[in-house]
Amino acid sequence: MKSVSPDTAEEIFKHLISRGSTTALAAYGNWLFKRSRLQEAELFLREASEKRVNNSQTLLGKVLEKAGKLSDALAVYEEALSRGELHAAGRIEKIQRRIHMGSDTAPRSHERPSSAFDPTESESVLLGKVKESSSEEAERIFKHLIDEGSTPALVAYGNWLFKRGQLTEAENVLRKAVASEVDSVNSTLLLGKVLERSGKIREAATAYQEAIAQGSPHARVNLEKLEARISDSLSANPEERLFGGPATGDAPRLVPGEEEDPPAFDPESDDGVLVARAKKAPPHEAERIFQFLVARGSTTALVTYGNWLFRRGNLDEAERLLSEAGEQRVSQALICLGKVLERKGRLSEAQSSYEEAARRGDSHSLVALGKLHEKLRDFPAAEEAYKAAIRVGDAAEVPLGYLLEKMGEFGRAERIYEDAINNLDWAAVIPLGKLYARREEYEQEADLYEGVIGRASRSLPNNIPARLAGIREREGRLNDALNLYRLSLSMGNEDARSSVIRLEGEVAQAEE
Numbered sequence: 001m002k003s004v005s006p007d008t009a010e011e012i013f014k015h016l017i018s019r020g021s022t023t024a025l026a027a028y029g030n031w032l033f034k035r036s037r038l039q040e041a042e043l044f045l046r047e048a049s050e051k052r053v054n055n056s057q058t059l060l061g062k063v064l065e066k067a068g069k070l071s072d073a074l075a076v077y078e079e080a081l082s083r084g085e086l087h088a089a090g091r092i093e094k095i096q097r098r099i100h101m102g103s104d105t106a107p108r109s110h111e112r113p114s115s116a117f118d119p120t121e122s123e124s125v126l127l128g129k130v131k132e133s134s135s136e137e138a139e140r141i142f143k144h145l146i147d148e149g150s151t152p153a154l155v156a157y158g159n160w161l162f163k164r165g166q167l168t169e170a171e172n173v174l175r176k177a178v179a180s181e182v183d184s185v186n187s188t189l190l191l192g193k194v195l196e197r198s199g200k201i202r203e204a205a206t207a208y209q210e211a212i213a214q215g216s217p218h219a220r221v222n223l224e225k226l227e228a229r230i231s232d233s234l235s236a237n238p239e240e241r242l243f244g245g246p247a248t249g250d251a252p253r254l255v256p257g258e259e260e261d262p263p264a265f266d267p268e269s270d271d272g273v274l275v276a277r278a279k280k281a282p283p284h285e286a287e288r289i290f291q292f293l294v295a296r297g298s299t300t301a302l303v304t305y306g307n308w309l310f311r312r313g314n315l316d317e318a319e320r321l322l323s324e325a326g327e328q329r330v331s332q333a334l335i336c337l338g339k340v341l342e343r344k345g346r347l348s349e350a351q352s353s354y355e356e357a358a359r360r361g362d363s364h365s366l367v368a369l370g371k372l373h374e375k376l377r378d379f380p381a382a383e384e385a386y387k388a389a390i391r392v393g394d395a396a397e398v399p400l401g402y403l404l405e406k407m408g409e410f411g412r413a414e415r416i417y418e419d420a421i422n423n424l425d426w427a428a429v430i431p432l433g434k435l436y437a438r439r440e441e442y443e444q445e446a447d448l449y450e451g452v453i454g455r456a457s458r459s460l461p462n463n464i465p466a467r468l469a470g471i472r473e474r475e476g477r478l479n480d481a482l483n484l485y486r487l488s489l490s491m492g493n494e495d496a497r498s499s500v501i502r503l504e505g506e507v508a509q510a511e512e
Contacts, residue, residue: 026059057076081152143498185313205223279308303336310322322337322340326356367386379403379407397423436448449471481503
């Protein structure tokens with residue numbers, strides 16, 4: 001738009017928006033923001049954010065920040081970070097500083113130097129500090145956040161490794177991020193870039209096509225460039241395309257001379273076998289299997305296919321399939337439908353869907369209902385939903401504990417976590433440990449981890465020994481820390497490997 005007059009640019013934006021372009025919504029909002037037309041910019045960026053246009057949430061935060069709505073901007077940036085808009089992390093730390101500078105009650109007594117890594121700080125603050133940290137300190141921050149289950153940190157760490165040329169490590173981290181299905185668009189796109197840089201062309205193409213199916217325009221551009229580059233190198237047959245067109249979502253085609261894959265699936269197999277195969281298949285093959293099963297009348301496939309489409313951003317088709325399954329009295333479909341409706345911003349309909357599933361006896365819907373009430377800031381209703389889930393035997397103690405912390409009822413939260421641990425719900429260990437850490441009760445935190453390591457054996461989450469190792473390392477007990485990191489690694493926590501290698505070197509150096 002730089003080469004046209006403002007009036008012409010505005011006409012173009014409005015024309016594109018009238019045609020249904022969500023990208024134009026965000027671009028127009030940014031254009032208005034740069035011209036200080038803040039009210040209009042906020043309007044268009046809120047609409048773009050509701051439609052989950054990439055980076056629209058961060059842009060909305062900038063508009064609110066410039067308008068002086070700092071608390072609103074902070075909430076928007078935190079939501080942006082949860083969606084995987086990693087640029088929001090730095091904005092969060094800056095805006096928190098601005099808010100604290102204007103507050104006489106801002107906590108100061110326990111502040112640490114800006115270069116120090118304080119594990120009790122929030123995820124958003126720590127991610128914002130990465131840019132100002134040394135490589136060693138940044139890696140420690142990432143490992144700490146990943147141990148705590150942060151998916152945004154997984155994506156950010158994968159990108160950080162990629163930029164440093166550590167391609168194998170970046171691939172491993174980003175595959176974990178993709179598997180988490182929390183921010184699969186950005187993590188799948190980044191994985192494609194890593195695979196392309198590593199020379200794994202077919203895998204890169206598949207990753208880009210997966211990201212395209214989830215609505216990423218950047219992945220489409222990357223795939224077209226990749227195809228053009230590879231096609232130019234096929235001197236024997238330059239007109240042959242290596243991949244199917246990105247607009248159609250065709251499967252990658254093979255280099256001339258290679259054999260086609262065998263038939264995708266056996267149509268005589270039962271529904272369970274085919275659904276399991278579809279979950280592991282490439283997108284084009286999975287879709288063929290799901291469509292075959294739906295045509296065969298499988299209600300299981302209706303729900304699984306609807307959920308599969310939801311994760312890839314095809315909300316309208318996901319809603320249609322899940323509604324159909326819900327009409328067939330499949331309660332699980334109503335929970336998945338509620339998630340789709342939440343993503344589309346139709347929160348009252350989502351609530352009705354969860355409530356109907358609860359009436360049909362699906363206790364998992366009560367947890368989803370509690371989280372929706374929490375999102376709507378109706379904390380008493382959220383608390384009742386979580387308690388109802390617990391009464392019918394569903395594991396809702398951890399979300400209830402988090403809610404109580406938000407409400408400032410830390411003593412009740414502590415008791416909830418302790419009861420859960422006594423009932424062998426090890427998911428409550430980390431939240432209770434973090435609660436102790438925020439109160440600077442580090443000895444009690446360490447005792448908690450030591451106690452559950454002795455009790456839980458194989459069922460223990462594999463990051464708990466690593467958390468205790470971090471405490472022992474800060475205390476200077478390097479041998480103990482090393483043994484704990486080794487334990488965590490032996491339990492399957494690959495993120496502990498670099499800490500093992502680092503501490504082995506430090507221990508050996510100390511012994512010399």
